[in-house]
Amino acid sequence: MQVSDNAQRKRFGLAPRWWIIALITLGTILNYLARSTLSVAAPTLKTEFGMTTEQYSWVVLAFQASYTVMQTVAGAVLDALGTRIGFFVFAIGWALSNMAHAFATGWMSLAAFRAMLGATEAAAIPAGTKTVAQWFPPKERPLATSLFQMGTSVGNMIAPPLVAFCILAWNWQAAFLVTGALSLVWAGVWWLAYRDPVEGKQVAPADGGAAKPATRSDVLRSRSFWAIAVPRFLAEPAWQTFNFFIPLYLVAVWKLDLKSIALWAWLPFLAADFGSLAAGLLPPWLMASGRSMLASRKITMTLGSLCMVGPACIGLATSPEVAIALFCVGGFAHQLLNGALITLCADVFDSRTVGTASGMAGTSAWVGGMLFTLLIGQSADVLGYNPLFVALAGLDLVAAAVLWGLLRNPAPGLRRAA
Incomplete structure (x- = not known):
């Protein structure tokens, strides 16, 4: 369903975007x-189900594998159905899948529910990127991207105190039921409130001057796509390690309990919010200083990569407080560089193709995250976490080099209006 510009303004005010x-x-x-x-909940569930770190890594991998495959599918679905219908369907799916975790009876059933969750959650970043491409001009895209990207770290920031409260007040099952129910409510709000922009009256022309949107094959043959996809493959392991393993690291290395995790584990994601904000503010400043649009994204990504030296030094930490501080540097660094990479999809692909391109780049990213999770599962109990944190920093520096080496102006058939 589409509505007029006047109806949009009446619904959302003077700045609906x-x-x-x-x-x-x-x-x-x-x-x-x-x-x-x-x-x-992982420390509680490891005790409840008698899971080893390797078995937990397989549970995480079940999520990552389905998410990896479905990123490309979700992007294509969003381009085919539109953002409103597509995102609504996926949101209902992830809400119900998350609530289903409460019925797990062991690590294998937990892995099955994680796979369901991964398959349905895969639409979030492609949907956000597509919305930015549809509604925002180039100078506003970094800030718009950084705002929805902040949601990734805010969600991680809220999780430790909320989940710990649910477990301590009720049980671990309640944590999954409560967080899933919140997503159900949001899905209803999304359906009622969101409308796609009117065809032909988007902020920037939909096709960037091309006669028809690029196909998936066109995207895969594009140098610009690989300039984004390869750095995302190399950079994503850091974020997924922070997402899935900080609580286990704090328990294994510093012997913290659930209350202490609730007190400390949200701080890296608060720092990540500032990284997201910086990713939105730095590129426009660089452009105002005379840098090109693409150069502003490259510089932002490189600064984030350099900051990853912080978590590489976690092995030198003398207390859990120092370790958390270095994780905070890592959270800031990753969201700074990742914001630039995600924005690039909206910069170089037209709005009818950006969901597909973003989804495929996301698949590349999650393949990298999945492989690194497998490495953690096989080596963390033997070698410890410290060498892994050093490796994450090295991967991000290589990613920056790849971005500078590959990214040029996109081909006319792929380029959106600048």
Whole structure:
């Protein structure tokens, strides 16, 4: 269903696109709250089900594998059905899948529910990127992207105190039921409040001058796609390690209990919010200083990569407080560089193709995250976490080099209006 510009203004006010990105941000918060429920509950569930770290890594991998495959599918579905219908269907799916975790009886059934959750949560980032491409001009895209990207860290930030409260007040099952129910409520709000922009009256032309949107094959043959997809493959392991393993690291290395995890584990994600904000503010400043649009994204991504030296030094930490501080540097760094990479999809692909391109780049990212999770499962109990944190920093520096080496102006058939 589409509505006139006047109806949009009446519904959302004079700047409907900022209300829309606020709604996307809230959905992203609840998406990441749902997926982060497991990491906070992991110490409890390891005891409940007698799980080893390797078995827990397989549970995480079940989520990552289905998410990886479905990122590409979700992007294509969003391009085919439109953001409103597509995102609504996926939101209902992840809400119910998350609530189903409460019925797990062991690590294998938990892995099955994680796979369901991964398959349905995969639409969040492609939906946000597509919305930015549809509604925002180039100078506003970094800030718009950073706002919905902040939802990823806010969701992770809320999870430790909320999930710990549910477990301590009721039981671990309640944590999954509560976080899933919140997503159900948001899905209803999304359906009632969101409308796609009127065809032909988007903020920027939909096709960037091309006669028809690029196909998936066109995207895969594009140098610009690989300039985004390869760095995302190399950078994503850091964020997924922070998402899924910080509580286990704090228990294994510093012997913290659930209350202490609730007190400390949200701080890296608060720092990540500032990284997201910086990813939105730095590129426009660089452009105002004479840098090109693409150069502003490259510089932002590189600064984030350099900051990853912080978590590489976690092995030198002398207390859990120092370790958390270095995780905070890592959270800031990753969201700074990732904001630039996600924005690039909206920069170089037209709005009818950006969901597909973003989804495929997301699949590349999650393949990297999945492989690194497998490495953690096989080596953390033997070698410890410290070498893994050093490796994460090295991967991000390589990612920056790849971005500078590959990214050029996109081909005319793929480029959106600048």
